[in-house]
Structure formats: structure tokens, C-alpha cells
Amino acid sequence: MKIRRALATAVAAAVTAPVMLLSVTPAFADTKPVAQTENKSSKPTIKELEAAAAEAQKAYDQAVLAKADALLVLKETLDALDTTHPLAVAAAAAEQAAKDAATAKTTADQAVTAAKAALEALTEEATEKEKADAEAAVAAAEATAATAATAKTAADTKAAEADEARDDARVAAARAYGVFGKAVDDALAAKIAADAALAQAKKEAEEEEEGEDCEPEQGLTAEVTGLPTKLVAGTTTAFSIRVTNGSDRQMDEIVAYTGVHATDKSGLNDTGKFFRLQWSSESSPKWKNVEHDYIDAVGALKPGARTDLKMRLTLDKATPAGNGVAFIAADFYNEDGSCGGTPGADMYEFDVKAAGSKPGKAEDAKPKPKPSTTTGSGGNGSGHQPQGSTSGTPASNGSLAATGSSSATTSIALAGGAAVLLGAAAVFVVRRRKTGSDA
Incomplete structure (x- = not known):
């Protein structure tokens, strides 16, 4: 099974900017519900x-x-x-x-x-x-x-x-x-x-190649536990990702997406080079580096089954203080050619403290709520995308596993010397095709 890495590129480009606008032109933001865009391209x-x-x-x-x-x-x-x-x-x-x-x-x-x-x-x-x-x-x-x-x-x-x-x-x-x-x-x-x-x-x-679009699968989830909201340079943090097949279909191959990105306090300088993300599992206990933000060895999941990935994130002592985000999602591919994935990527925010800092009590990071894609009520009551969230507004079916077009917009704006996220927003417009894509 072949996979394109479009999402990783889009997210990495987005998080290096201090304030990414949700729309450079009206064509960049499709606010229609998924049901209205599945059979209509807004690319x-x-x-x-x-x-x-x-x-x-x-x-x-x-x-x-x-x-x-x-x-x-x-x-x-x-x-x-x-x-x-x-x-x-x-x-x-x-x-x-x-x-x-x-x-x-x-x-x-x-x-x-x-x-x-x-x-x-x-x-x-x-x-x-x-x-x-x-x-x-x-x-x-x-x-x-x-x-x-x-x-x-x-x-x-x-x-x-x-x-x-x-x-x-x-x-x-x-x-x-x-x-x-x-x-x-x-x-x-x-x-x-x-x-x-x-x-x-x-x-x-x-x-671009011919092929059938992959489908978003609400039953496929990837949840993070144990990732604190404060990380200190020069330390290693252990957390886990639980991938669950809550659907009634067999999933022959599961791929987890784990994109971790950070900037210094200015919000302008990418500090990702100071981060090292590794994973292991029960079937593959030896620690391995996460390559290109993907873990391709999750394996198969039967309906109702789940698997846990052990993760550890190491920050070099030279890591500047700043802010970071982790994007978590999952895709599946079947031998019969069907494919799909989580409808969007969950985003977890954390602060980066300088080496030797005392972070104090830190809570586990929680995924930012996905906003409503309509202009009516819901979410925060206004229908507008709240700060610090990701949303999927697909050009076709919205699956992270689909191939085709991709763009991401995110914002990590900082308030002076205080490591506080004023706002973080991401828009994923992803369409991957399941045939003839890169490995």
C-alpha cells in the first residue's frame, strides 16, 4: 500500500508562521458542511x-x-x-x-x-x-x-x-x-x-493520478494520553497514543500520523530540529524514530479492536523556550482497495520551558475541540472556528488518507515574553487518492 505525506508538509509549513490567516483569498476557506462538499470540488x-x-x-x-x-x-x-x-x-x-x-x-x-x-x-x-x-x-x-x-x-x-x-x-x-x-x-x-x-x-x-477517493471514518480514533502541557528542554517525556477501530469494518493496515512542531517565543523561528520523537509497541518493542511524521507499523485492527503506541519526546538542552503543538490522526488501507481515516487531526498544545526550568504541576494536554463548519449555532455558539483547533473541510471526502490537494493553515501567536498561546487554528483541505501514490 502506498501513501502520500501531504498533510505533514502542510502542517509543518503552517506552524512556522506566527499568525497564519485562515484565508488568503476566499478560495482558501470552504465553510460548507462535509455533506455538501463530498461530491463537489472546491479546490x-x-x-x-x-x-x-x-x-x-x-x-x-x-x-x-x-x-x-x-x-x-x-x-x-x-x-x-x-x-x-x-x-x-x-x-x-x-x-x-x-x-x-x-x-x-x-x-x-x-x-x-x-x-x-x-x-x-x-x-x-x-x-x-x-x-x-x-x-x-x-x-x-x-x-x-x-x-x-x-x-x-x-x-x-x-x-x-x-x-x-x-x-x-x-x-x-x-x-x-x-x-x-x-x-x-x-x-x-x-x-x-x-x-x-x-x-x-x-x-x-x-x-495527480486517477483513483477512487478515500472516505472519512468516524469510528477510527487516535487519542493521546500522558502528554503534559509543559515540557522542559533537556528532558524526555513519555506518553501514548491509542488507536481504536470503533467501526464495524476490518482495517487491514493502520497508519498513525504524529506531527510535532514548535516555535520559539517570537513565533517566527521553527525549533523542530531540537525535538526527537520515538515510538514502540507491544509487537515492536524496540524504540524507533518517527519518520516523516508517520508510523507505518501499527498493523491491522478488527472491528472494535484497539492498539497502543508508546511514545517518547526528547527535547535537546538547547531547545529555546516557546510553544508547540502535536497533531494526531490515523489512516487505514484495506487489501480490497478501500481506505479512509480520521476526518481531521486532533491538536494538542504545550509550552516549552528553557533547560533547568521548574515547570510546576502540568496537566495532560487535551485535544482542541473541532469547530462547526456551518455558520449557524453550535460549538462556541457563533459557528466561527475557535482559536486553538483543527478542522477538516475536505475538497472531496475529507479523509486524511485521501490523496490529491492539501493545504493547512495554523496560528501560534505569542503574547510577549509569556509563553501563552493567544490563538492556534488549522484548516486541512486534504484529498488523497488510494491508487498510484508514493510509498
Whole structure:
């Protein structure tokens, strides 16, 4: 039995982008229910994908230029806020006024001290007028000092307010520039998605062969247990995958799909090279590396039967902190030519901690719920795809085992230095043919 690896390529391309748009063009997203698409192809043409890729490239180039212009504006604004900007002028004036007020207060305080010293220096022979004049001098000096103190407090307040206003302007300028940076990230993500979809379509057009479509099989499931939501670089984590044939049909050959992908905190850099995924089973206890995200030696399953795969995921000590996802699915192939698979891939999210980190208590990762493919009620009540999920919207029957066209869109967006997934979404448009495909 021969198998194409289209899903692995699509998912790997998708998870390396920080924000993958669900649709570069309307042709990329088929929101019709499976029942409406089984006998109708919604696959975009290569010409349409080329046009989408060209538009995505143009949008990205424009975003890069806009960001460069915005950087110049930011530098000019920051320079002006240190020199000629009205806020800079106001801050300088307020600072000078505060210095002048401080000097005046110091002079007034010294006058009080001198007046008091003169009063104390009077002898018993001093006349009443001399005493009265000295006391009046002290009172006048103290009044002047009080006024100077009040003026200094007011000047200090104005200086602080002027500095704060200038600092606020600096922050506002930086935030304005950040908008252009995000626009570049979004445009790059869209470009990556468009280029990947075009490349995949061209590849599959070259490999297109005649054959009957495989079928989605709801009874075939692949469930993960023991995969924690936090992994630490330099450690090995053991978990398992249980593949169950809950249908009433014999499945002669089962293939498990186990795609593990990760990025650093920026969301831009693929860190998969630091991961090593291995498997073993009761019939094949020796640990083996997972090749091309597939395990081809699961074996056959009778109706109602199940089998467990032992998995271990090792992270190199050099693995950067970031975020990861594991995509789990299964396909089956029968000697009579029938084939099929799970209707979609379950996605499990996890955080990657730097070597030596204390992850604390970590729960087992749970598969993200698959969204409704309609625009009516269901799922989250809106019919829209929730963040952090995968969905199958097949061009033909939707089986992961079908061959033909494939594209995947996923998002791993990060919130600053906190390893929190703001959103992850994947759209699989997969159609594999069961005859004449690659091994």
C-alpha cells in the first residue's frame, strides 16, 4: 500500500508562521458542511493560487516599506522629543523654572537664618526699636521663605508633569511603530500561507493520478494520553497514543500520523530540529524514530479492536523556550482497495520551558475541540472556528488518507515574553487518492 505525506508538509509549513490567516483569498476557506462538499470540488486552481501568492507578496513588500518609513518617523520623533519638540521645550523650561525656584528657596532660607542670628546677637543695651526691627526682619524673611517653598513645590510639580507628558509621547510613538511591525508579521504569515498552498498545489498537480477517493471514518480514533502541557528542554517525556477501530469494518493496515512542531517565543523561528520523537509497541518493542511524521507499523485492527503506541519526546538542552503543538490522526488501507481515516487531526498544545526550568504541576494536554463548519449555532455558539483547533473541510471526502490537494493553515501567536498561546487554528483541505501514490 502506498501513501502520500501531504498533510505533514502542510502542517509543518503552517506552524512556522506566527499568525497564519485562515484565508488568503476566499478560495482558501470552504465553510460548507462535509455533506455538501463530498461530491463537489472546491479546490482553488493553480492560477487562482498564483494570483493570491502575488497579492500576498505585494502586500508584504508594502508592509515592509511602511515599517521602514515608520521607523524613520519614530527616530525623528524621539530625537525631537529630546530637543525641539514642543513637549521637549516645555520640559526644559519647567526644569529650569524648578531649578530657579530651588535657588530662590535656598536664598530665602539663608535670609531667615541670618535674620535670626542678628536678632540673637542683640545685647541688653539694644533699644526697643532695634529689637522690634530685628524681629520684623525675621518675620519678613520667614514669609519670603514660605513663599519660595510654595513656589518650588509648584515648579517641581510642573517639571514632573512635563517630563511625564514627554515620556507618554515616547511610549505613544513606540506603540504607533509597533502597529507597523505587527502588520509586517501578518503580511508575512499570509505570504507564507499563500506560497505554501501554491507550492503544494503544483506538486500535487504533477502527482495527480486517477483513483477512487478515500472516505472519512468516524469510528477510527487516535487519542493521546500522558502528554503534559509543559515540557522542559533537556528532558524526555513519555506518553501514548491509542488507536481504536470503533467501526464495524476490518482495517487491514493502520497508519498513525504524529506531527510535532514548535516555535520559539517570537513565533517566527521553527525549533523542530531540537525535538526527537520515538515510538514502540507491544509487537515492536524496540524504540524507533518517527519518520516523516508517520508510523507505518501499527498493523491491522478488527472491528472494535484497539492498539497502543508508546511514545517518547526528547527535547535537546538547547531547545529555546516557546510553544508547540502535536497533531494526531490515523489512516487505514484495506487489501480490497478501500481506505479512509480520521476526518481531521486532533491538536494538542504545550509550552516549552528553557533547560533547568521548574515547570510546576502540568496537566495532560487535551485535544482542541473541532469547530462547526456551518455558520449557524453550535460549538462556541457563533459557528466561527475557535482559536486553538483543527478542522477538516475536505475538497472531496475529507479523509486524511485521501490523496490529491492539501493545504493547512495554523496560528501560534505569542503574547510577549509569556509563553501563552493567544490563538492556534488549522484548516486541512486534504484529498488523497488510494491508487498510484508514493510509498
